[in-house]
Amino acid sequence: MSSHGTPIPMSSHKSGPLTGVANVPGDKSISHRSLIFGAMAVGETQITGLLEGEDVLDTAKAMRQFGAEVTDLGSGEWSVHGVGVGGFAEPDQVIDCGNSGTGVRLIMGAMATSPIAATFTGDASLNKRPMGRVTDPLALFGCQTYGRSGGRLPLTLIGAAEPVPTRYTVPMPSAQVKSAVLLAGLNTPGETVVIEQEATRDHTERMLTGFGASIKTEETKEGRVITLQGLPELVPQTITVPRDPSSAAFPVAVGLIVDGSDVLVPGIGLNPTRSGLFTTLREMGADLTYENERIEGGEPVADLRARFSTLKGIEVPPERAASMIDEYPILSVVASFAEGKTIMRGVKELRVKESDRIDAMARGLEACGVEVEEDEDTMIVHGMGPGGVPGGGTCATHLDHRIAMSFICLGLACKNPVKIDDGGPIATSFPIFEKLMKDLGATILRANS
Ligand SMILES: O=C(O)C1=C[C@@H](OP(=O)(O)O)[C@@H](O)[C@H](O)C1
Numbered sequence: 001m002s003s004h005g006t007p008i009p010m011s012s013h014k015s016g017p018l019t020g021v022a023n024v025p026g027d028k029s030i031s032h033r034s035l036i037f038g039a040m041a042v043g044e045t046q047i048t049g050l051l052e053g054e055d056v057l058d059t060a061k062a063m064r065q066f067g068a069e070v071t072d073l074g075s076g077e078w079s080v081h082g083v084g085v086g087g088f089a090e091p092d093q094v095i096d097c098g099n100s101g102t103g104v105r106l107i108m109g110a111m112a113t114s115p116i117a118a119t120f121t122g123d124a125s126l127n128k129r130p131m132g133r134v135t136d137p138l139a140l141f142g143c144q145t146y147g148r149s150g151g152r153l154p155l156t157l158i159g160a161a162e163p164v165p166t167r168y169t170v171p172m173p174s175a176q177v178k179s180a181v182l183l184a185g186l187n188t189p190g191e192t193v194v195i196e197q198e199a200t201r202d203h204t205e206r207m208l209t210g211f212g213a214s215i216k217t218e219e220t221k222e223g224r225v226i227t228l229q230g231l232p233e234l235v236p237q238t239i240t241v242p243r244d245p246s247s248a249a250f251p252v253a254v255g256l257i258v259d260g261s262d263v264l265v266p267g268i269g270l271n272p273t274r275s276g277l278f279t280t281l282r283e284m285g286a287d288l289t290y291e292n293e294r295i296e297g298g299e300p301v302a303d304l305r306a307r308f309s310t311l312k313g314i315e316v317p318p319e320r321a322a323s324m325i326d327e328y329p330i331l332s333v334v335a336s337f338a339e340g341k342t343i344m345r346g347v348k349e350l351r352v353k354e355s356d357r358i359d360a361m362a363r364g365l366e367a368c369g370v371e372v373e374e375d376e377d378t379m380i381v382h383g384m385g386p387g388g389v390p391g392g393g394t395c396a397t398h399l400d401h402r403i404a405m406s407f408i409c410l411g412l413a414c415k416n417p418v419k420i421d422d423g424g425p426i427a428t429s430f431p432i433f434e435k436l437m438k439d440l441g442a443t444i445l446r447a448n449s
C-alpha cells in the first residue's frame, strides 16, 4: 500500500537509449530542516525549491500544529513565520509524520526541551522503526516518552520543563540522531555536545550556523565533537534548496545501465557527506562526469552527466557508507549490470530504514535472476554484465520509495519487464519520478494503464 492510499502496481520495460536533461526536485534533508529551523526562528524564512514530497509536506503540517505559520506560495516557494526557540505551542492533535524518519526524529528533538506534550505517529513503515535511538538521548535532557515496546510509535513525548545540557556520543552513524540532540540543545541553557565517530550528513550544523546559532565542530581522537551554545535567537533566512543527490542517483543510474544512454542531471550538490555514490560509480568505471562545477549557497555543485558504461564490481569502503546510505538500493541495481562482484560492507543501518533494504533488494534481485549474498551487515551482488540481467520478477516494495524506484530502474535495462507491487511511496521523496523518467525515454506502465 502507498502511505496514504491504495497500492499502485507498476512495471518497467527494456527501453531504448535514455537521453535528455533530468531536473530532479529539492533535497529532502534540507527541505525538512528549512521548515523546522524556520519554525524555530523569529520572523519570516523564505524558501525556494522546497521538495513538495509527502514526507516534507507532513513536516510542514507538523510545524503548523506547533504554532508556526507555514504558507505554500506556489512553484516551490514557501514562507515560514517562526515562533522562536522555545516558542512551540502544544499541538491539540496527534502529529502524523507519515513515512518520514527524518521528520519525526528531528521534530521530537525540536520539541523535547519545551514544556509541552505531543503524540507522534506514522504509517505502517514508520511505526515499525526504532525510536529509542532518539528518545534515549532526549531523556538525558529531562524529557519523558511513553511509546510502544521497543520504543516504537505511536509515542507521547513530554518535554523537559527545565532541560539540562547533555554530552552524548551517537552509537550508530545517524544524522537524524545527531540532529535531534542538537535541536534539543537549542532550548537548553549551556553547551550541548554531540560526538559522532563517523561523519554523517552535516546539513544541521551548516544550516543552524546560517540561522545564527553558535556551533563548533572539532575533529578529535574521539571523533567529530560538535558543540552547540544553547538559547540562541535564530534569525530567519532566505534559503534556496539545492537539488537532491539521492534523487539524482536514479537518472544517473539508468544513464549508466541502459545501452546508448546519455543523461544530464544539473545542479546536484556534491557535499562530501552526501556524494559517496558518485565516487563509487566512478571507481566502477562509470562514464560519469562533473560539468560546470561551482559553489552555490556555500556547497560544491555540479551538473552530472552519465553515459552508458561497462562497469566492474568493486568493494565499497565501509567508511563511505554514511555518505551514500540511501543509495545502496540503486547501487545494488547498477552492480547487477557490472562485471564481477560488488561488495558492500558496513551497511546494517539499511535494515532499519523504511524497510529492511538489504532483504528487500536481495529478494527482488533474486526474483529477477541476480545472485545476492547477505549477512547482517553486508550485501554482495554478483554482476551479470551490461544487458545481462534476465528480469521478469515481481518485487515487493514494503512501503519504501527507494526500493520502488530502484526496481523500476532495474526493469529499464533487463531483458524482461520488472513489476513492483506498489509505486505509491515514490511520492514521499520524488513525486515527479515517473514523468521525469518517461521524459528521458523510459517505458513505465501502471498496471491499469
Ligand atoms: O538526516 C537526514 O536528513 C537523513 C539521515 C539519514 O538517516 P539516518 O540518520 O537514520 O542514517 C538518511 O537515511 C535519511 O534519508 C535522511
Ligand SMILES: C=C(OP(=O)(O)O)C(=O)O
Pocket: 028, 099, 100, 101, 102, 103, 326, 353, 354, 402, 429
Ligand atoms: C531513509 C530515508 O528517509 P527517512 O529516514 O527520513 O524516512 C530515505 O529517504 O531513504
